[in-house]
Amino acid sequence: MTTRVSSFSYTQRAIHFSATHNANLLKFQEQISSGLRFQRPSEEPIAFRQVTSLKTRYTELSADRTSIDHTESLLNASVSQIQDFSDVITHAKNLTQQGIQSLDDDERTALALEVDGLLNSLKSIGLAQFNDRYLYGGTQSKDPPFVFTDPSNVNDGLGVTYNGSKQRSRASVGDSIAIDTYYSGLDVFGSRGRGETVMIGQTGAQPGAGTDTLRGRAKLQVTHDTTTFAGASGIQAGASSASSDTIIGAAGKHTLTIVDTAGDGSAGTISLNGRDPVAFTNADTNLEIKGSNGETIFVDASNIAAGFSGTVDIESTGRLSVDGGVTEIPIDFSSSQVVQDSVSGNAVTIDSTNIALAGDEQLEFTGTSDAFQVLFDLSADLRNSRGLDGKQVADSLSRRLGDLETIGKNAFSMMGEQATSLRTIETLGNRVDDLMLSVETQISEVQATDIPDSVLRMENSQNLLQYTYAVTGRLTSLNLLDFLR
Structure with missing residues (x-):
């Protein structure tokens, strides 16, 4: 028994294959143009879930990188200020040594004027800001940490009120690392401990x-x-x-x-x-x-x-x-x-x-004055505002020199702490960069288009589509005699 294929049947088949090849052609064109092997969950459900997980991890790493960058910039700003602080103390020590050796009141007065300038510089350092926050206010970094009150008479000391926090502010980087960022002004500029x-x-x-x-x-x-x-x-x-x-x-x-x-x-x-x-x-x-x-x-x-x-x-x-x-x-x-x-x-x-x-x-x-008060007292001693004799002035200046030595050591200690934190941040940043690159590579391997393969498949789909059109055209051009045969 001879079975004939109706025109409706091969028309349906022609439409089906044409649509299939067209869809494949469009899919491969989209893969090539976008660089992505899939864009919808329905295209590759398992791969899509894998990519979603990797992107979540990448977002977490990006947040860590942002935190690292901010913390690194903040600590660099603080280290720069403490370096200036150290320079101020070093200069003050030199002036103090000159004052001890000098016997001339006018020369000591000139030295006192230089110390006054150093004190103003130190006040600016104590009120330094980063991103509109005060570097040395601890956890209360929104408001000025220090308030300075000029003495009401020549024999009074400089009034220094600390309004910041005793606690340092900390930045969390990653899952388990916390870095001190905004230091307490008491740690940096405060007194170092009562002496005699x-x-x-x-x-x-x-x-x-x-x-x-x-x-x-x-x-x-x-x-x-x-x-x-x-x-x-x-x-x-x-x-x-x-x-x-x-x-x-x-x-x-x-x-x-x-x-x-x-x-x-x-x-x-x-x-x-x-x-x-x-x-x-x-x-x-x-x-x-x-x-x-x-x-x-x-x-x-x-x-x-x-x-x-x-x-x-x-x-x-x-x-x-x-x-x-x-x-x-x-x-x-x-x-x-x-x-x-x-x-x-x-x-x-x-x-x-x-x-x-x-x-x-x-x-x-001794040992109870902060860095600001020590510079103020140094200026007063150079001017001999207490009316001391020559030996007493020299002895007092020697004590100020000792105070400055202690303050200078503390400044170096603070720089050392922050330099260590910066080293930790740098190492952690390199690690995060490596992880981000690894995640990017994995995402690319899972989602990125294999261009040569997609081009080959697109050309194959295009050839099949053309073949379908050719066969369909041939079938639809049969005359009655060809059909009867």
Whole structure:
């Protein structure tokens, strides 16, 4: 039995094969033009899932790379500022050494002007920013970390208030690495630890055995209160004694030697602590007597006992203050007398056992000043704002040099920390770059078009399409005689 293929049947087949070859041709053309082997999940479900996973990983790595770049730029900016900080300290050390060697006030004043410029530079470094955030505010980097208050008088120190955080800000890079970024200003510029308390003066006060809490510099005011005389010599305190006597001490600390040369107490000599005697008469009610160490008392010699010649023990009380006289405490001549500043609430322990003179003691709490205050104090010492003698100025400058050495070492330490972090960041960045390249390669291998293969397949599809058209044309051109055959 002969089976004939109807015209409808081969027409349907022609349409089917034409559509198939056309679709393949378009697919391969799209692969070649886009460079992608597939673009829709339905084309390659398994490969599409693999590519999606790889792209997610690439996005994560890109985020890590962005974080690394930002952290690296931030740390580079900070290292640059700390390098400038180190340069400022190095210059200040050189100026300090020149100041120690100099004996000329004008030269030291010129050096102080240079230090003032360095202090202004250091203030700018302390307030340096990166991307509108302060580098040295720790976790509170949006607001200025330091507020500087100029002193109200020449003997006050620079007011430095730190408003940042004690905690450093950290940037997370990758799954398990955290890098310190915004450092605390206290770590970079703050004091390095309390040292000994230094007292500069002639009162006889010494550092006590307790723990001091005052910081930077302060002035201990030792003021005279009352003067009384032991025995029956008849000597009394003069009219100016309370306000002008400069001796202080328990009974026996100071002695007065009286010689009645007239025999009836009307005239004679008086000496204080072994100094040359001063003549008196019973008309002297406010006689000034100076001692061997510059101490002064005012006495009333109007009632000297007749025939008295001998020594008289003196007892002189006084008061202590470290807040400019706002609050005062009586001197108790003990080894651990605590004097508190009513303004700050901090205190200093004084050994008042050997206090002998009224006056001011300049206090230095070494190691408690920050970098800004050290430069300010250096400038003040070069100008000798405390009125010290030559040796005291040189000694004070030597202490500032020691402070600068400590601050400089800390600056190098901070640079070392950040340089280490930068090295870690660089290594991690290289690792992330390698991983990103690996992921890109995998994505390309899975999704990218194999151009030679796609071209070959496209040409094959085109040939098959042309063949389909040719066969279809041949079949549709049969005449009746060909059909009957």
